[in-house]
Amino acid sequence: MSEKNPLEALLAACHWIGEKGWCPATGGNMSVREDSHFCLITESGKDKGQLTAENFLQVEIATNRVPSGRKPSAETGLHTLVYGLDPHVGAILHTHSVNSTVLSRVERSNGLVLQGYEMQKSLAGQSSHLEQVIIPIFDNSQDIPALAAEIAKWAQTHPLHYGFLIRGHGLTCWGKDVAEARRHLEGLEFLFECELQLRLLEAK
Structure with missing residues (x-):
């Protein structure tokens, strides 16, 4: 990771996300990799716009073990899956x-196709609006280990870039560091809003 202090960068991103209203109430969860074995993830039930460094818990990537014994966010298993x-x-x-x-519910297929938008170039490796960006969509489940297994199975045959949507739930996205993850989040949110507006106009 390129940041000198990744946790400080993540805290700033969380406060920015809170100001955007993208994690209402205590929803959402954020994490940063410490090394090949551990990550730091938000504690369960915390307002993401009001987080402090003490609200991040160390989690072992391979096992989801929390050395402190405190309760991490419900979707911890999805974070450790992506890191793994x-x-x-x-x-x-x-x-x-x-x-x-909303878009994850409007789109009935298992993947949202984005094409024709200049903002696609906010995503790492994208150089043209003519390329297709496919964001996979998985059905919502309260069984996180089962959902993680489904995503892992999907990733065996499909590239897993940028992020995925959980239907009726929200977006999980990532990057090589906090700055890139934040750029991907902002770019994807813009693209999602454009796609929703386009579909509304086309439906009239």
Whole structure:
């Protein structure tokens, strides 16, 4: 990761997300990789706009074990899955914005296709609006281990870039560090809003 203090960068991102209204109430969860074995993730039930460094818990990536014994966010298993699948992921942001939540229900397929938008170039590796960006969508489940297993199975045959949507739930996205994850989140939120507005206009 490129940041000198990744946790400080993540805290700033969480406060920014809170100001955007993308994690209402105590929804959402954020994490940053410490090393190949551990990550730091938000404690359960905390307002993401009011977090402090003490609200992040160390979690073992391979086992989801929390050395402190405190309760991490409910979707911890999804964060550790992504870290385990891709060693280049340095930070993960899971939000509950209106755009991502509604669009994940409007789109009935298992993948949202984004194409034709200049803002696609906010995503790492994208160089043209003519390319397709596919954001997979998984059905919502309160069984996080089962959902993690479904995502892991999907990733065996499909590239897992940028993030995924959980239907009626929200967006989980990531980057090589907090700055890139934050850029991907902002870019995807813009794209989601454009796509919703386009579908509304086309439906008239």
